[in-house]
Amino acid sequence: MMAIRSPQPAPAQNPAVTVDVLVFTIREDALQVALIKRGIEPFKGSWAIPGGFVLPHESLEEAAAREVREEAGVTDVFLEQLYTFGRPDRDPRCRTITVAYYALVPSVHIHLSASTDAAEASWFPVKRLPPLAFDHADILQTALERLKSKLEYSSIAYALLPERFRLSELQKVYEVILDRKLDKRNFRKRILSLDLLEATDQVDAGGAHRPARLYRFKERRIVSFD
Amino acid sequence: MMAIRSPQPAPAQNPAVTVDVLVFTIREDALQVALIKRGIEPFKGSWAIPGGFVLPHESLEEAAAREVREEAGVTDVFLEQLYTFGRPDRDPRCRTITVAYYALVPSVHIHLSASTDAAEASWFPVKRLPPLAFDHADILQTALERLKSKLEYSSIAYALLPERFRLSELQKVYEVILDRKLDKRNFRKRILSLDLLEATDQVDAGGAHRPARLYRFKERRIVSFD
DNA sequence: TGAATAGTGTCTTTCAGACAATATGCC
């Protein structure tokens, strides 16, 4: 069976396409996200997820990686496409479709840079966010859900930690993302049984207490379990 | 700390944005996908995933729903965004970014329609696909992985079945998507323990054998378990 | 009565979760 439908012509003007990147890290025992304060209208003075146009020669992922590099000065970070947001009215200026990515950077000193159309850049704990521009609150919510669910069945946590870490640091990553306390014995039993980690022969240079053994991920890449 | 980076200006011309939709159904005990035979260059004569431009006034999801309606003549189907594909060279004509969706339609007679730039539309079992245009083989692969994983932890199977169905039909849905046989007793025990189904007082009008009880989903919407 | 599918129970293993005491290094 065959029928003819009316064609949809190419629109007179294409929508603008941007890539927005949520850069997450763990700081001060909290999950934090990098935001910029907008220096131009619309939403001048509001905080927003950093992003920019996709250039003609680059892929979406390359555009996202460039954004992370410009924003946080880091390369080789975990970067994954999140979702594409395209409500017709999401940008009052013109039709804009944004492909959102999220990046995970290790909890070390990350130097945020403000871009030209941003007055300021800063980390915010995801539990204490300022009002966000555009539909960025939706995007952030989507990212937090993805992060929680991926943490449960994959090894993404490696991307938030330095190469060597204490098991208690790894547990803290799980706790701040899942937003609940975990039992130490059960956590260690489960995480070690996954066979993703190996103990190193080093211990940390901690404080006035028993030093902890340092572990590392056997592979510093995403592995799914379950 | 603050640094100034060079701005990325808006590109002289925006990329084209399309929505492609993988329409899946179960036919002849196989997972099948609707494809169109391209009537125009490039890839004239190749099979492709149906799609089209996003119109100025519609959201991405509305564009995808319109595509399903035009292609398969059905509304109210399960529809979910899959992934956005944007390799710079994926369309030889011009920079084109496609937001891929997938739809699940019940295994009843679906009347496929060819659009104007398609010579023909047809169902293909996903295990016997023709060569596909553009990067559509990648898109299909991504969809199959998503479908398998969502089947395991959500109730999407409802969208592939009529309102009332035999448990053996439901099991078949799982088997053809996961591409492996399942044990009948374990399958029934597990699926019934999820408390998503309810038995109706009807049995099917089957053949020369004991009739099967018909079940239905308590809620015809996606529910996640695990 | 034979063909075809429907329908059902037990056992074993694995995993998750509740739960508390001892060990070690540093000051």
Add this chain to the structure above:
DNA sequence: GGCATATTGTCTGAAAGACACTATTCA
């Protein structure tokens, strides 16, 4: 020796997976 964190095991309940026979209807 006191403090702060590290490290470790048992029990219980739930769920997954292996596995085979009886029931029912129709031709």
